Amino acid sequence: MKVVAIGTVADVAKLVGENRAIVALGLKDLAKSTNPGLRALMEVAGCGDGKGMTAYDLGFRLGPRINAAGRMDAARAVVELFDTRDRDEARRLAVHLDARNEERKAVQRQIFDLAVAELAEGKASTHVAVIAGEGWHRGVIGIAASKIAERINRPCVVFSIDGELAHGSGRSIEAYHLLDGLTSCADLFEKFGGHSHAAGVTIRPDRIDQLRQRLNDHAASCLTEEDLEHSITIDMELQAEDLGYQLATELQSMEPFGAGNPRPVFATRGLRSLSEPLVMKGQHLKLRLAGASNKPWEAVWWNCVGDGEQTPEVKGGIELAYTLETNIWNNELRIQLNVQDLQCKN
Structure with missing residues (x-):
């Protein structure tokens, strides 16, 4: 069921009906996995011991590392990974797949940049x-x-x-x-x-x-x-004070999110940037935001660097469209706002 769940999400199947049940059961089962290869892959991909994993982890952490092997002409390594019973060999193969995924991302980015340059030339x-x-x-x-x-x-x-x-x-x-x-x-x-x-x-x-x-x-x-025209459907407008662990916990009950069951998109006005955005891996921005109560929130804007998007100024006003996610870091539950779009009110 674990592997079926990974395949269902990685293949972008709609998470409704029996697909939804399969993925939900597979996610619960991942923490119990005894397969050395799957264990090693979860560790290399940053999923830890599998507890608290979501469909996002399947689609953006495990799935890409498995798929990259075939895309970069190394599919045999995936079969060997799941077949081995040796933990050291499993770790070696998982690290190999992780490297192939990094190679895939570099080649993909190169093609993307060349294609965008061609678009810019008309x-x-x-x-x-x-x-x-x-x-x-x-x-x-x-x-x-x-x-x-x-x-x-x-x-x-x-x-x-x-x-x-x-x-x-x-x-x-x-x-x-x-x-x-x-x-x-x-x-x-x-x-x-x-x-x-x-x-x-x-x-x-x-x-x-x-x-x-x-x-x-x-x-x-x-x-x-x-x-x-680019458009974003906002499911609900929230005040900054509405954000918190209670809301995050309630949203978790709606998992697994994915195709056919998208994560709700919220909008919040009256936010401001507390510090200079941090550029991550030359592609993403990490923001520290707060509302009227001054409670800080971490927000990440994926793949926005170099796209001509607005960059918030320190203490500048912001209207934000985002999804709300939780992640576990050093055994601590954290809330993260994943930016869909923002408008600066400097």
């Missing part, structure tokens, strides 16, 4: 981003396409050109049926397939420009300007 059109590069790692172009689509709020297809063929991976936004768009260009492909929000294609490189034009024409006939 090589991608208005409604769908179609981006190509020589020799980009095929194992990570799907993740790159997903990140780009999320950033620009437009469908995106990323191609890795390898000789006479280009292999592409596409991701879409809620308002656009990607497979319908690709089907309208079917005569251009060597092969293609997928569904409404994700697809894979193979095409000759000299046809990519034609695909870009035709796919944009199709999307333009389906999408409105409103569809292309």
